[in-house]
Amino acid sequence: xxxxxxxxxxxxxxxxxxxxxxxxxxxxxxxxxxxxxxxxxxxxxxxxxxxxxxxxxxxxxxxxxxxxxxxxxxxxxxxxxxxxxxxxxxxxxxxxxxxxxxxxxxxxxxxxxxxxxxxxxxxxxxxxxxxxxxxxxxxxxxxxxxxxxxxxxxxxxxxxxxxxxxxxxxxxxxxxxxxxxxxxxxxxxxxxxxxxxxxxxxxxxxxxxxxxxxxxxxxxxxxxxxxxxxxxxxxxxxxxxxxxxxxxxxxxxxxxxxxxxxxxxxxxxxxxxxxxxxxxxxxxxxxxxxxxxxxxxxxxxxxxxxxxxxxxxxxxxxxxxxxxxxxxxxxxxxxxxxxxxxxxxxxxxxxxxxxxxxxxxxxxxxxxxxxxxxxxxxxxxxxxxxxxxxxxxxxxxxxxxxxxxxxxxxxxxxxxxxxxxxxxxx
Numbered sequence: 023x024x025x026x027x028x029x030x031x032x033x034x035x036x037x038x039x040x041x042x043x044x045x046x047x048x049x050x051x052x053x054x055x056x057x058x059x060x061x062x063x064x065x066x067x068x069x070x071x072x073x074x075x076x077x078x079x080x081x082x083x084x085x086x087x088x089x090x091x092x093x094x095x096x097x098x099x100x101x102x103x104x105x106x107x108x109x110x111x112x113x114x115x116x117x118x119x120x121x122x123x124x125x126x127x128x129x130x131x132x133x134x135x136x137x138x139x140x141x142x143x144x145x146x147x148x149x150x151x152x153x154x155x156x157x158x159x160x161x162x163x164x165x166x167x168x169x170x171x172x173x174x175x176x177x178x179x180x181x182x183x184x185x186x187x188x189x190x191x192x193x194x195x196x197x198x199x200x201x202x203x204x205x206x207x208x209x210x211x212x213x214x215x216x217x218x219x220x221x222x223x224x225x226x227x228x229x230x231x232x233x234x235x236x237x238x239x240x241x242x243x244x245x246x247x248x249x250x251x252x253x254x255x256x257x258x259x260x261x262x263x264x265x266x267x268x269x270x271x272x273x274x275x276x277x278x279x280x281x282x283x284x285x286x287x288x289x290x291x292x293x294x295x296x297x298x299x300x301x302x303x304x305x306x307x308x309x310x311x312x313x314x315x316x317x318x319x320x321x322x323x324x325x326x327x328x329x330x331x332x333x334x335x336x337x338x339x340x341x342x343x344x345x346x347x348x349x350x351x352x353x354x355x356x357x358x359x360x361x362x363x364x365x366x367x368x369x370x371x372x373x374x375x376x377x378x379x380x381x382x383x384x385x386x387x388x389x390x391x392x393x394x395x396x397x398x399x400x401x402x403x404x405x406x407x408x409x410x411x412x413x414x415x416x417x418x419x420x421x422x423x424x425x426x427x428x429x430x431x432x433x434x435x436x437x438x439x440x441x442x443x444x445x446x447x448x
Contacts (some may be wrong), residue, residue: 024113026049028278029097030128031139041097041126045073046089047112051080060088062112064124066098071276073112096103099139100125100241102179102448107241113241124198124298125241129278131302136342136385136448138191138244139176139202139319145201145344145386146442147178148424151395152188155427166191169196172392172425176435179441182346182388184209184250186205186233187364195242200290201448202240202281203305203388205247206233211288213253215261223260226292238276245303246272246279251286255295256442262297269300287330288314294337303385304338306330311370313406314352316361320373327377335383344386350375351366351403351421352432355414375441394423 025047040183051057058080062073075088098106099388108126128139136143141174150173154165162170169191176300176346181195182203195202207230210216217226234246248268249261256262269281282303285291290306291298308330311323334343350370355364371389378387396419403415415421424435 023118023120023447024235025112025120025122026276027110027124027126029099029128032127039096041094041128041263042091043094043097043126044091045110045112046087047075047079047120048085049078049114049318050085051082053082055079055081058114060112060114062090062110064092064094064126065289066106066107066108068344069094076291083378094126097126097254100196100199101139102199102201104425105197105241107196110239119281122239122416123193123196124239127241127305129244129280131280131342134338134340134342134383134385136244136303141368141448142446143201143244143448144446145180145203145388147173147180147182147200148389148392149182149347150186150392152183152185152191152442153393153395154352155429161188161191163226165192168195168429169392170200173200173401173440174198176392176424177439177445179442179445179447180388181392182247184247186237189237192237192240192242194238197307200242201244202242203247203346203386204233204237204243205250205284206230206237207248207250207264209250211409212251213257215249215257215287218258218260218262218305226264227267230352231271234276238279244278244279245282247282247284248301248326251284251307252297254352255291256297259362262295265297268298273300282342282344289345291337292405298338298341300419303342303344304334305344305386307347307373307390308345309348311352311373312361313404313409316350316406316409320369323370323373324377327355327374331377331381331384334370342385343383345374345378345384346388347390348387349390349422350385351406351413351415352423352434353416355412355416361410362415364433368437371434372437372441375438379441379445388446389424390421391420393425393429394419394421394427394428396420430434 059077280302347407352367
C-alpha cells in the first residue's frame with residue numbers, strides 16, 4: 023500500500039487547534055477490471071477520524087494512488103515534548119488491510135531555520151550505531167530499548183544515523199519523541215564517492231529511494247541525508263548527479279521533510295556548487311580539539327569553532343545548518359585530564375556545546391557518538407596519532423562514545439545531560 027501522511031496546520035494557529043491531514047495510498051488491482059475503494063481511519067484515544075477515499079475503476083494489474091483529506095480538530099500533535107501517535111488503519115474490503123502508528127506534525131523551514139508545529143527546532147543529541155556487544159547489528163528488543171534509554175540519559179531530543187535504521191528501532195524513537203537525522207545513501211568515508219559508473223550510480227539512487235519509502239511513515243524522521251562527509255563540491259559529476267536526482271525525487275514525493283547532505287568539516291567548499299543548490303539542510307563535522315589542534319587552549323579552540331561556523335554561514339546562507347559530528351576518544355588508559363582521558367572528553371564536549379548554543383542561526387549539534395563501537399581489528403584511532411603520538415587507544419574500537427561498548431556511562435554523560443537539558447526540548 024505504501025501509505026503516506028502529510029499534516030498542515032492553520033497558519034494563524036499552528037500549535038493545536040486544527041490540522042489538515044492527507045493520507046495517500048497505492049492500490050493495485052490483481053483481479054478483473056473493477057471499482058476499488060479503500061477505507062480507513064485515524065484513531066487517538068477517544069478521537070476517531072474516518073478516511074474516505076474516492077472509488078477508482080482499475081484494469082487488471084493496474085496501480086493507482088488514492089488520497090483522502092480530512093480536517094482534524096484539536097489534533098494530538100507529535101513532538102519531542104509530546105510524542106502523540108495515531109493508529110492509521112487502511113483496508114480494501116476484506117481483501118487487504120494495513121495498520122501503523124503515525125504522528126501528526128508539520129515540519130517547515132525558511133531562511134535557514136527549521137520549525138516543528140510552528141516552534142523553532144534545535145536538534146541536540148548524538149549519532150548511534152546499531153550495534154550491541156555480543157549481538158552485533160542483530161539487536162534484540164532490549165538492545166533497542168537500551169539505545170533509547172541512553173539517549174534519554176544525555177538529555178537528547180535528536181539522533182543521527184548514517185545508515186537506515188531498523189523499523190522496530192524507529193518505532194521506539196517515534197514513541198519516545200526523538201527527532202531523527204536519517205542517512206539513506208552510500209556511506210563512503212570522508213571525501214570518497216565510489217558510485218561513479220552508470221550501474222553503481224543507479225544502484226545508489228535505488229538504495230536511497232527504497233530506504234525512504236520504507237521509513238516515510240515515521241514522524242521522528244525530519245531529514246533524509248543523502249551523502250556522508252562530502253569534500254568540497256563533490257568528488258565528481260556522478261556524486262553531483264546523485265544528490266540532485268534524489269533531491270528532486272524526495273521533494274516531489276515527501277515535501278514535508280528536509281533533504282540534507284553532510285560535509286567533511288576539514289574540507290568544506292568556499293563557494294557552494296551545484297551539488298548543494300537544491301538541498302534544504304547542510305551538516306558539517308567539526309573535530310576542533312581532537313583531530314585539529316588538541317593541545318590548543320579552550321579559548322583558542324572556541325575561536326576556531328566560531329570561525330568555522332562563520333564560514334559555514336557564509337557558504338550556505340539560506341540552508342538549515344547543523345554540526346553533524348564532534349567529540350573525542352576517551353578511556354582509562356591515558357593520564358587524567360590529558361587527550362584521550364574521560365576528563366578531556368567532557369571538557370571538549372562542553373566547550374563545543376557552549377559555542378554552538380550561542381549561535382542563533384545554528385539548528386543542531388550531534389555528538390559522535392552515543393556509544394563506543396567496534397570497527398575493523400586494525401583501527402587504532404586514525405590520524406590522531408600523528409598529532410598525539412603517545413595517545414593510548416584500544417585497537418578495533420572507536421571510543422568517542424558517551425557510553426562504553428559495555429554500556430557503562432562515561433563522565434561525559436552527566437556533563438552533556440546538564441547542558442542539553444538546559445536547551446529547548448524542541
